[in-house]
Amino acid sequence: MRMHRMTSTTARHLRRVVLQAAVDAGAACTGMSLDVFFRGDETDIEWRPRRTTALRICAGCPVRAACEELALRDGEGDPEADEIVRGGLTGPELAAARDAHAVRLAVAVDADRDTEGSRLDALMAERYVLATTSTERVRDGKRVPPTVVQLEHNERIRTLNLEIARTRTARRAQAGWAVAA
Ligand code: SF4
Incomplete structure (x- = not known):
């Protein structure tokens, strides 16, 4: 593991x-x-x-x-x-x-208040765990078609990518970087 x-x-x-x-x-x-x-x-x-x-x-x-x-x-x-x-x-x-x-x-109070930052950390931690847990199968050197579990796994990573991008954009907007974001 x-x-x-x-x-x-x-x-x-x-x-x-x-x-x-x-x-x-x-x-x-x-x-x-x-x-x-x-x-x-x-x-x-x-x-x-x-x-x-x-x-x-x-x-x-x-x-x-x-x-x-x-x-x-x-x-x-x-x-x-x-x-x-x-x-x-x-x-x-x-x-x-x-x-x-x-x-x-x-510093501690800033961390307590920074709920977006906290959420971003949680999302990135979940994505890291999923991305490093491969569900791909190979048999006789060929990829086996993805199962429902694999498809759900990939879909969750896609959703996390979107949520991470949205949360980052929100944080940048709060910090006054809305245009650059
Ligand atoms: S939890 Fe209650 S008893 Fe324990 S240190 Fe705090 S105020 Fe005192």
Whole structure:
């Protein structure tokens, strides 16, 4: 069986999906009230013990790192407002972490938003796999007429070629290359 090598661009596009899947599967806060992690109309004295409880839950959470990265990608946290806990950090701590990783996060957020690019990667990966999986048969040195499966295989590659061309054109138009495209 041939292995498809994932490009770093594809991996970047898929990272958010992978992080979210990890959090969905392993979050220690699953089923808990959101009130544990978000401050309501409370005084500091009322909020602090709940914040400590939330931080303790996060500290024991198996997907804390993934949750923190998603929170940073989502732009969570306000330097002036101590009103949430996510990924084991308070709002001001999340804001400070965002500043500390600003360049890396900007690239990550671009990849999250670039859905056309993500779709293009998926289409190209499927075409690569199909194109490297030959269904042609040869008997006694002669090509055997194509079967229905082979015809469907070829038709799918043709459809992928069209979709890839359409998606590329759309991306170029978004980038202002509509005339050249
Ligand atoms: S790190 Fe905290 S907020 Fe994030 S999933 Fe775990 S328990 Fe929930």
